[in-house]
Amino acid sequence: xxxxxxxxxxxxxxxxxxxxxxxxxxxxxxxxxxxxxxxxxxxxxxxxxxxxxxxxxxxxxxxxxxxxxxxxxxxxxxxxxxxxxxxxxxxxxxxxxxxxxxxxxxxxxxxxxxxxxxxxxxxxxxxxxxxxxxxxxxxxxxxxxxxxxxxxxxxxxxxxx
Numbered sequence: 001x002x003x004x005x006x007x008x009x010x011x012x013x014x015x016x017x018x019x020x021x022x023x024x025x026x027x028x029x030x031x032x033x034x035x036x037x038x039x040x041x042x043x044x045x046x047x048x049x050x051x052x053x054x055x056x057x058x059x060x061x062x063x064x065x066x067x068x069x070x071x072x073x074x075x076x077x078x079x080x081x082x083x084x085x086x087x088x089x090x091x092x093x094x095x096x097x098x099x100x101x102x103x104x105x106x107x108x109x110x111x112x113x114x115x116x117x118x119x120x121x122x123x124x125x126x127x128x129x130x131x132x133x134x135x136x137x138x139x140x141x142x143x144x145x146x147x148x149x150x151x152x153x154x155x156x157x158x159x160x161x
Contacts, residue, residue: 003040008033058159065155073117073150081118084136093138094123098130099145099153106160107131113152120149 011029012021084090101107107129111122119136126132133148145153 004033004037007036062159065159069151069155070113073113073152077117077119081136084119089137091137092134093141094132094134095138095141095143095148096130096132097143097145097148098128099156101129101153101156101161103161106156109160110149110152110156113156114149117149 008029011032012025015021015025015029099110101110107125111125111131114120114122114131114133121134122131123134124132135143135148139147
């Protein structure tokens with residue numbers, strides 16, 4: 001049921017243009033949600049879907065992260081990259097770091113946060129949780145978490161573990 005509802009609402013959100021939603025779009029959403037639900041059940045017979053991660057406290061914490069620390073990190077990185085573009089002061093390279101995240105969701109959140117921040121790009125994540133990150137200005141061959149992505153790792157732990 002959870003997969004059906006999420007698929008249905010996501011489709012409607014994607015087609016919504018600010019006004020009303022035509023009946024045909026609602027019918028298409030029902031069809032798409034049904035297909036996605038059947039496909040999920042077929043491909044993942046042994047895996048149960050839990051909506052426990054969507055509790056209100058986690059949603060509020062995520063919004064706090066998104067509009068707080070992530071927005072600040074994004075603004076700082078934009079200014080830093082703009083400065084480097086103007087001055088030409090770059091020293092690109094790929095660094096390796098293991099933040100010690102246990103869950104795939106936490107790793108995905110951190111990898112996406114790093115990639116969305118200008119000047120860094122998550123190139124790969126090993127099975128043991130080691131991140132390979134392309135950095136526009138490598139200050140240290142063995143950087144600390146704070147140097148590379150600030151408090152993003154702590155937030156990934158808080159939100160997803």
